[in-house]
Amino acid sequence: MSMTMTQKILAKHAGLEKVEAGQLVLVSLDRVLGNDITSPVAIREFERLGVDTVYDKDKVTMVMDHFAPNKDIKAAIQCKTCRDFCDKHDVTHFYDVGQMGIEHALLPEKGLVLPGDVVIGADSHTCTYGALGAFSTGVGSTDMACGMATGKAWFKVPSAIKFVLKGKLNKFVSGKDLILHIIGKIGVDGALYKSMEFTGEGVSSLTVFDRLTVSNMAIEAGAKNGIFEVDEQTVAYIKERTDKEFTVYKADEDAVYEATYEIDLSEIRSTVAFPHLPENTKTFDEIGDIKIDQVVIGSCTNGHYKDLEEAAEIFKGRKVAKRVRAIIIPATQDIYLKAVENGLVKIFVEAGCVVSTPTCGPCLGGHMGILAAGERAVATTNRNFVGRMGHVDSEVYLASPAVAAASAIAGKIAEPSEVLQ
Amino acid sequence: MRFQGNAIKYGDNVDTDVIIPARYLNTSDNKELASHCMEDIDKTFVSRVQAGDIMIGGFNFGCGSSREHAPIAIKESGISLVIAKSFARIFYRNAINIGLAILECAEAVEGIAEGDIIEADLDEGVIYNKTTGKSFKTQPFPAFIQKIIANGGLVASIKNGEIK
Numbered sequence: 001m002s003m004t005m006t007q008k009i010l011a012k013h014a015g016l017e018k019v020e021a022g023q024l025v026l027v028s029l030d031r032v033l034g035n036d037i038t039s040p041v042a043i044r045e046f047e048r049l050g051v052d053t054v055y056d057k058d059k060v061t062m063v064m065d066h067f068a069p070n071k072d073i074k075a076a077i078q079c080k081t082c083r084d085f086c087d088k089h090d091v092t093h094f095y096d097v098g099q100m101g102i103e104h105a106l107l108p109e110k111g112l113v114l115p116g117d118v119v120i121g122a123d124s125h126t127c128t129y130g131a132l133g134a135f136s137t138g139v140g141s142t143d144m145a146c147g148m149a150t151g152k153a154w155f156k157v158p159s160a161i162k163f164v165l166k167g168k169l170n171k172f173v174s175g176k177d178l179i180l181h182i183i184g185k186i187g188v189d190g191a192l193y194k195s196m197e198f199t200g201e202g203v204s205s206l207t208v209f210d211r212l213t214v215s216n217m218a219i220e221a222g223a224k225n226g227i228f229e230v231d232e233q234t235v236a237y238i239k240e241r242t243d244k245e246f247t248v249y250k251a252d253e254d255a256v257y258e259a260t261y262e263i264d265l266s267e268i269r270s271t272v273a274f275p276h277l278p279e280n281t282k283t284f285d286e287i288g289d290i291k292i293d294q295v296v297i298g299s300c301t302n303g304h305y306k307d308l309e310e311a312a313e314i315f316k317g318r319k320v321a322k323r324v325r326a327i328i329i330p331a332t333q334d335i336y337l338k339a340v341e342n343g344l345v346k347i348f349v350e351a352g353c354v355v356s357t358p359t360c361g362p363c364l365g366g367h368m369g370i371l372a373a374g375e376r377a378v379a380t381t382n383r384n385f386v387g388r389m390g391h392v393d394s395e396v397y398l399a400s401p402a403v404a405a406a407s408a409i410a411g412k413i414a415e416p417s418e419v420l421q
Numbered sequence: 422m423r424f425q426g427n428a429i430k431y432g433d434n435v436d437t438d439v440i441i442p443a444r445y446l447n448t449s450d451n452k453e454l455a456s457h458c459m460e461d462i463d464k465t466f467v468s469r470v471q472a473g474d475i476m477i478g479g480f481n482f483g484c485g486s487s488r489e490h491a492p493i494a495i496k497e498s499g500i501s502l503v504i505a506k507s508f509a510r511i512f513y514r515n516a517i518n519i520g521l522a523i524l525e526c527a528e529a530v531e532g533i534a535e536g537d538i539i540e541a542d543l544d545e546g547v548i549y550n551k552t553t554g555k556s557f558k559t560q561p562f563p564a565f566i567q568k569i570i571a572n573g574g575l576v577a578s579i580k581n582g583e584i585k
Contacts, residue, residue: 024565040449041489048576067447074447124487124511140489140515142575150579154565188434189481193510222481224510277434364443364486383485385438387461 002256004160005227006195008249009135013118021159021256029059030134031112032147033121035103035360036064040081041141042122046148054089055151061093061112062086063103066360068096071367101332101358104128104216104300108208109332111241115230115248120144120153125300125382127218130196130227131211132234133248137225158224160195161186162257165202167266172310172416175210176302176380176400178263179217180271184281185261192222194258197251199229202265208237209306216301217382220278270415272378273398276386284415290397294377295320295408296389297401298329298356299363302380305335307401312344314405314416320352321411327369329356353408365389371396378407422522422543422570424502425551426473430535431462433479437512440483440491454490455497470498475539477530478505483512489519496521502541504548506530517566518575524548526559543570 003011003018011019013027034042039062054060062082067075079096086094095106104125107113115133119126124138139153147153163182169175183190196218198211206214211228218226228234230248238246272287274280297303297311308330320326328348330336336358339345345355361368363381371377371390376397379389384396397413406414439461441454448454459466476495482505483491492515495503503516506527516523522543529548533539537552546561562570572578 024563037443037446038487038489041493044449045576049579066443072447078447078449122487122489124485126487138487138511140487140492140511140518142489142518143514146575146579188484189507189509192481192507219511222484222509364438364446366443366446383436383438385436385485387442388438392461 002254003252004195004255005197005229005249005251006135006160006225007157009116009118010155010157019157021157023157024154025157026152026154027118029120029147029151029153030117031059031061031119032144033061033103033107033119033123033126034144035066035123036068036075036079036082037066038122038141038144040078042144042148043081043085045142045145049145049149051149054091054148057090058092060091060148061107062091063095063106064097064100065102065358066364067366068100068359069357099333102300102303102360105303105331108132108212109241109334111238114238114244114246115234116246120147124219125216127223127225128212128216128300130215130218130225131208132238133228133230135225135227138219158193158195159258160197161191162260163196163198164200164260164262165198165265166200166262167202167264168205169265169268172402173268173270174310174400174402175206175213177268177271178265179214180273180278180281180398181268183217183221183278184271186221188220188277188279189222191218194223196221196223196226198227203229204231204233205265207306208233209304212304213301220382270400270403272403272413273384275384275395275397278384278398287413290376290413292324292378292407292412293375294369294371295324295326295404296329296362296369296377296379296381297404298331299360299381300331301382302401303329303331303335305338307380308335308339308344311401311405312347314402314409314419315351315353316347318351318409318419320408324408324411326353326408327356327362328353329361330358332358362389378404378413380404424475424522424541426475426501426539427471428475428477428533428535428537428539429466429470430477430533434481434484435478436485437483437488437491438485441488441494446488446490449490451493451497454494458494458498467498470500472499473501474499475541476500476503477533478503479530480506482508484509487511489515492516492519492521504529504541517569520570520574524559526557529557529559532557
């Protein structure tokens with residue numbers, strides 16, 4: 001049949017036996033997602049459509065995470081618009097302050113995405129769920145509105161790039177280093193309009209959380225989606241959260257890929273993306289003495305419990321450097337609670353960090369840690385564009401939780417080994 | 422659809438954070454969004470853009486976030502058409518869905534300088550630089566997408582029953 005994983009999922013959801021790269025297809029949607037920034041525009045367009053209600057109240061999902069808890073009056077109005085809409089249409093999965101987390105950490109945690117699903121979200125990092133073997137991709141508010149109304153979306157079937165993983169990551173090297181390495185190699189448009197498909201025996205050595213981080217940043221290489229082959233770990237992760245049935249799709253042996261990269265995970269080193277593009281990657285042999293003002297550990301990319309645990313291992317018994325602000329943001333309420341129960345929050349606070357309620361906040365320069373002109377941050381977030389975390393003359397360096405924690409202690413961009421002695 | 426306007430040119434990887442910084446995403450008011458368009462890379466844009474002007478970009482135009490506020494801000498500011506070497510895929514979709522005309526043509530971008538007077542025909546995929554007298558040909562949109570644009574965007578296409 002010569003189809004990639006992505007093509008098989010799209011074919012199934014379009015009711016077709018076979019699809020080819022370049023073909024335009026109309027597919028049915030298993031979930032339509034929006035947040036407090038993109039949903040108000042979608043709601044406006046939805047009203048213009050003149051339909052009575054949403055196509056499926058269990059499948060439309062809204063998460064108040066970007067500027068929530070409301071950062072100002074305008075943000076409060078936007079969240080209220082979403083809340084009122086979800087009340088009116090009896091939307092089951094509406095997550096507000098108290099239940100919400102950062103959407104792309106929250107949906108997998110709640111078991112709302114299954115392998116083989118098609119998910120669209122009015123947020124570019126919707127590609128995260130590829131880690132679970134789903135086809136998921138970011139769209140705009142109009143696509144979200146039309147998806148909420150019809151349960152369908154049109155796609156051009158993508159061609160694909162294959163990444164064959166082997167070996168195992170070293171201690172304190174994680175999914176973040178892997179994806180930064182890949183983006184550094186292929187560039188911010190290296191996978192433009194395409195799927196990134198991750199396969200090989202190395203996949204099983206990556207935790208589901210590492211995979212979520214990798215798929216999350218597929219968009220930073222321009223990709224339409226970034227999908228992992230489903231293995232026992234994926235199935236165990238899903239079964240812990242839901243008893244719904246799902247289908248696992250594997251690429252055909254003769255599936256066509258535009259390029260294939262073989263990556264030995266044991267060769268990946270701690271990697272940092274310098275301003276102002278995620279492709280400006282360097283490893284520590286190329287990084288000099290770069291003083292920093294702030295560290296952010298969190299976001300949809302790296303706000304998982306595993307990420308906090310890695311940071312805590314480095315912060316334990318150490319102090320954040322003088323004149324550095326370290327901000328830790330657990331991605332969901334469950335992660336927050338687990339971090340409290342297991343003593344991680346105590347470690348962070350004793351080290352001199354602050355721990356925030358879940359929010360996208362500083363990642364997109366919204367609130368909770370905005371930079372002034374001339375300031376530098378090391379962040380576990382996903383973008384380091386001009387002005388991304390604040391002033392246009394500030395700088396963001398993207399890194400793993402371990403590097404971010406080590407940097408907070410060293411007061412400069414640092415590898416874990418530099419502070420662990 | 423035909424367009425004529427002055428070129429306003431930017432480089433590669435113009436991201437949605439510079440098109441409309443996230444600090445202004447606490448509103449979905451089109452006019453307010455337009456008043457901050459391009460602010461983080463070009464503070465003069467808002468004051469100099471004229472209705473009908475054509476924005477020129479390099480590779481990967483509109484990369485980054487899925488915010489539809491980005492094409493909305495560009496359209497509302499008066500830009501009639503964006504020509505780029507390539508577009509980031511979500512921006513590409515969003516532009517079509519809200520009815521902001523776009524064309525992908527690397528040669529044209531190389532052959533256009535800031536301030537040049539540009540004519541373009543979307544149906545034919547022809548771009549003409551009136552200032553230099555050079556003409557460029559690119560692929561017109563697939564029929565499916567032309568239909569969405571002709572209907573005035575995705576919402577109108579669904580209302581018309583074109584997409585069920």
